[in-house]
Amino acid sequence: MLAYSLDFGPVFQYTTRFMWGVLITLSFAVGTVFFGVILGFLISLMRLSRNKILVGISSFYISFLRGTPLLIQLYILAYGIPMLLGVNMSIYVSGLIALSLNSSAYVAEIFRSGIQAVDPGQIEGARSLGLSSSYTMRHIVFPQALKNILPAIGNELVTVVKESSVVSLIGINDITRIADIVKADTLKVFEALIYAAVLYYIITTVLSGLIHLGERKLGKYAAK
Amino acid sequence: MPLNNNQIFKVEHLSKSFKKLQVLKDISFTVGKAKVYTIIGPSGGGKSTFLRCLNLLETPTSGIITFEGQKVFGPVIKGKAIDLKGELTSGLDGNDSKSITPNAKYKVLLKEPELNKMREKVSMVFQNFNLFNNKTVIENVTTGLMALKHKTQDQADEIAMKLLKLVGVEEKKDDYPIKLSGGQKQRVAIARSLAINPDVILFDEPTSALDPEMVKGVLDVIKQLAKFGMTLVIVTHEMSFAKDVSDEVFFMDGGYIVEHGAPEDIFAHPTQERTKHFLEAVL
Numbered sequence: 001m002l003a004y005s006l007d008f009g010p011v012f013q014y015t016t017r018f019m020w021g022v023l024i025t026l027s028f029a030v031g032t033v034f035f036g037v038i039l040g041f042l043i044s045l046m047r048l049s050r051n052k053i054l055v056g057i058s059s060f061y062i063s064f065l066r067g068t069p070l071l072i073q074l075y076i077l078a079y080g081i082p083m084l085l086g087v088n089m090s091i092y093v094s095g096l097i098a099l100s101l102n103s104s105a106y107v108a109e110i111f112r113s114g115i116q117a118v119d120p121g122q123i124e125g126a127r128s129l130g131l132s133s134s135y136t137m138r139h140i141v142f143p144q145a146l147k148n149i150l151p152a153i154g155n156e157l158v159t160v161v162k163e164s165s166v167v168s169l170i171g172i173n174d175i176t177r178i179a180d181i182v183k184a185d186t187l188k189v190f191e192a193l194i195y196a197a198v199l200y201y202i203i204t205t206v207l208s209g210l211i212h213l214g215e216r217k218l219g220k221y222a223a224k
Numbered sequence: 225m226p227l228n229n230n231q232i233f234k235v236e237h238l239s240k241s242f243k244k245l246q247v248l249k250d251i252s253f254t255v256g257k258a259k260v261y262t263i264i265g266p267s268g269g270g271k272s273t274f275l276r277c278l279n280l281l282e283t284p285t286s287g288i289i290t291f292e293g294q295k296v297f298g299p300v301i302k303g304k305a306i307d308l309k310g311e312l313t314s315g316l317d318g319n320d321s322k323s324i325t326p327n328a329k330y331k332v333l334l335k336e337p338e339l340n341k342m343r344e345k346v347s348m349v350f351q352n353f354n355l356f357n358n359k360t361v362i363e364n365v366t367t368g369l370m371a372l373k374h375k376t377q378d379q380a381d382e383i384a385m386k387l388l389k390l391v392g393v394e395e396k397k398d399d400y401p402i403k404l405s406g407g408q409k410q411r412v413a414i415a416r417s418l419a420i421n422p423d424v425i426l427f428d429e430p431t432s433a434l435d436p437e438m439v440k441g442v443l444d445v446i447k448q449l450a451k452f453g454m455t456l457v458i459v460t461h462e463m464s465f466a467k468d469v470s471d472e473v474f475f476m477d478g479g480y481i482v483e484h485g486a487p488e489d490i491f492a493h494p495t496q497e498r499t500k501h502f503l504e505a506v507l
Contacts, residue, residue, distance in 0.1 A: 027440070125354030125413075127367045128279055129420055130344035132336065143358045 010186040013176070021147075021178035022199055027097060028174060029161040033107075035053050035100035036160075037153060040107025047112050058108070065105035071166050074098040078170045093165040103160055107153065114148035131220060147218055154211030158204045175199050230257040232424050232455055233278060238287030239479075240273055247273050248284070249479040255424065262466040262487075265476040266502060271459040272351075274476065275426050276459065279346045280339060286330045292423070293344055299328030318359040344372055347417035351429040355401040355410040358413070361412050362388065362397040368420040387415040391445050407438030414445055424455040431462060463506055467491050475499045 046058035065073065078094040080088075118141050126136040168177035179196035183189045233255035240248035247270045255261060263271045275283040278289070280297065289297040293487050299306050306328060334342060356364050365384035367373040375383065388394040391411035393404075401409055410430055410464050427446065431439045443465050450456060460466055466473055467487045474484040475494070483496045491507075494500045 022343055056257055115324065119354075119357075120351055121354040122356065124281055124348075125350065125356065127340075128281060128343055128346075128348040128350075128354075130340045130342075130347075130372055131368070132243070139358050139371075140358065 004045035004190070006165040006194075007188065008191050008195070011182055011191045014079055014182045014185075014192075017048075017173075017178050017182070018175065018195065020052055020201060021173060021175040022203070024172065025161060025174040025176075025200075026203065027128070028096065028164040028167060028172075029157060031096050032099040032160045032164065033153065033157045035096070036103030036107045038205055039045050039100060039104035039143075041111055043104060044111035044115070047108060059061075062105045062108055063194060065102050065123060070102050071169065071187055072096070073102055074170060077101075091170050091172055095170060096170050099160065099167070102163075103156060106156055106159075110149055110156065111145075114145040114152065117148050118144045136222055151211060151215045154207070154214065157186050158207050158211075161207065162200060175204060228391040229293075231255070232257055232291065233487075234290040235278070236288040236290075238277060238289065240270075240277055240284045245461070246285075247479050248277070251287070251479075251481055252320065254473070255455065255457060256309065256319055257423075257455055259471040260450045260456045260469050261458065261474065262470040262507065263457070263459045263471050263474045263476055264461070264463065264502075265474075265482075267448050269477045270479045271476050271489070272428050275428050275457065275496075278346055278349050279343055280332055280334075280424055281348070283332060284330065287324040291346070296334050296339075296342060297332050300331045300333070301328050305333050311499065322496070331386050342369075345423040346426065347420060347422040347424075348426040348428060349410070349413050349417055349430050351432050353401070353406070353413045353433075354418070355409055355412055357401055358435055358487070360398050361393065361404070363421045364412055368416065372420055384415070384418060387418050388412070390418075390448075391415045392441070405438060405442050410434065411445060412441045414442075414449075418449075424457065426447070427456065429459050429461065431460070461506070463491070463503075466492050477502065 003144045006043040043058045043061060046054040047062070049055060074095065078089075078091060081094070082089050122140050122144065123136055129135070131140075164174060165176040168174050168180065171177070173181075176195050179192045182192040182195075186192065231254060233253070235251060235253040236437060238248055238251040249270075250269075250310060253274075254357075267269055273282055277284045286299075287297070288299070294322065295305065295348075300474060331338065335422060343503060356367065359367060362381065362384050365387060366375075366377070366380035369379065369380040369383055385394060385397070388397055391414050392412045392428065393408050396404060396412075401412070404412065414425075414430075416502070430446065431442050436440060439462065443462060445457065446456070447465075447469055456467070456468075456469075470487045472484060473487045473490040475482045475496070475498075477498050483490065483494060483499045489505065490499065494503060
């Protein structure tokens, strides 16, 4: 027998607030990956360029953001930077910036490895015909790299859905923070946490399914 | 240097090192128009590296390469290409060009757009085909036509179909390369090369990655090109093919051109011991 009997009744009364939390979490995840992809793509181009300075900057950017905790990065952006610069930033903005910067470092590595995984023979085939390096990149290498990149970005979206829960710590009402509030209001600690976990799990499972579907459509010229 | 209109490549004292390993040593080689050259020799002898130096996919370490009268690779002092006025060409055989011009750096003398223009005229067929995996057979052929020769889709398709028929893979036109056999891939690669109307085609062991029953078909296509009067430089391990098709055969070993001459001489009366040993082993 359990020493404690679960009672979800009081927690279910907060379903509407939880749904708002889902919306916040999803919009943070989508926004993060959107900006993360744009930024990460640019960083990966720097990383793959022949300019040593650009390579140095981008390498440091990637290693720093991947080598320090996301929570510390979030605090620095939410509290440190506004203090330093004397500006007022909404917590939503600083939360989104912190998550996007962090994600861009991972996305940059996704782009880099996806591009480098394309057979160098593809580049030689194109260059030996007289096609320029930018044409080769845009029409031959990148379309093939995309096949490696898109599924990995899908996985990044799933990861960000989970990692975005750190924004609850700066006061953003995502799923995790709603769970905290419900915990305090109802004293049903366990039930609130389980409810939140189930919501996260549903989101990540649905997203993974969609990614899997997309992956199959992508495989037309590489049915290996 | 007198401009010789029939001369496609002139290579003088070319050497190439990868780190400390010198793979090409003092190679001199002339490619004349409408001639067929084959390069034979043991693996690791520098054959493929030499071929890749010709279209500058590989940057040589020293030497001079002249393509259709224009120097495309050679010595540079203080950022300026220098003319050695025959110093390099006047019987210095056996000398590494580095020892002749110790102060010079050797560089590709073309900017990227010029280099691309040159490569339109020097296309290459690879051992591993290197067809564009994200494009169908016909798109592989039309890509160069549309991107480089500014043909419309219809014009490009028409030319591509003619070439695919010529090499015998027209029924595969809408397949992706992954669905083709090795022999079919190599035929498409040849069609892709022909499409941009090059002055010379470099073949880098075109049949080495093929199943044995595919080899003859591909060699027949190459023979056909030779008959049309295409200039070809072919690295191959197919000796009887080399004997049949060549105007001149080069035997390379240890980074040197050990011996070269007419196929009947090289195959019947090789003068060098190394050539004899090699031919005894493979024939």
